[in-house]
Amino acid sequence: MGLLSNRICKESLKPGDHIYSWRTAYIYAHHGIYVGNDTVIHFTRRGQEVGTGTVLDILLVSSGPARSQLHCPTCTPQEEGNGVFSSCLNCFLAGGILYSFEYAVSPALFIAKARGGTCTLAPSDPDDLVVHRAKYLLENGFGCYNVFNKNCEDFAIYCKTGLLVLDQLSIGHSGQAISIIGGPLSAVLSAPMRLVTTNIYGMAATTVGFYCASRYAADIGMRRDAVKVPVEDLTARLARGLLQVIEPQPLAAPAH
8 A cells, every 4th residue: 555556455454444446437436344254344325336316327327337137145135225235345346456445644645645535634443343333334224325425435434433524414525525526626716816827837736736625624534523423323313313414316307
């Protein structure tokens, strides 16, 4: 692991590791917690790795792995469960490369990794606690999937740190989501620089600066509104409706 790649080999895995694998064209990465015995626990949108409930799903689903028609005895059937699934490592990777998510990285390394969803400034809790959270959520659920506020990366980061962002009833904001939002937002925020300079390199540097600053400030390890929540308390809050994320609804077809 390092600046250019977090790629690891299967033999180096240990229970409690946060792993991920990029899908087609690096459009998104799927994250999970390795719990030992060749098993990964991960969070999905009712069995679909990623989704928004909008037409954007056409692109996202086409980038994901094709679903096998053969049932794997190790994996939770796709039609069952609460969104949190247990899969064998091979099914989780779906032919992709294995990467390890890094914790407690330095600010310099965090900023140097331009693509979000690969590391965090936050430290990890002990491995046995990480595995306990993942297995507990496998049985009790993690609530409703939301690609921007509560996705597979948010699930894995919570298992590793116990940290949640409870602002406005949302659970978290993953590195991947921040990267998607932060790029266009940085371009908009840096637009006024056109009044100061017409140098394309200066404008590019300003946009990159805004982007890096937004990623740094939004990281779970830097947020002041991130709090430790015991997994038992989390599921109790979800059950009582005290903590929820409303999943985007599909757009209705126009009336004729």
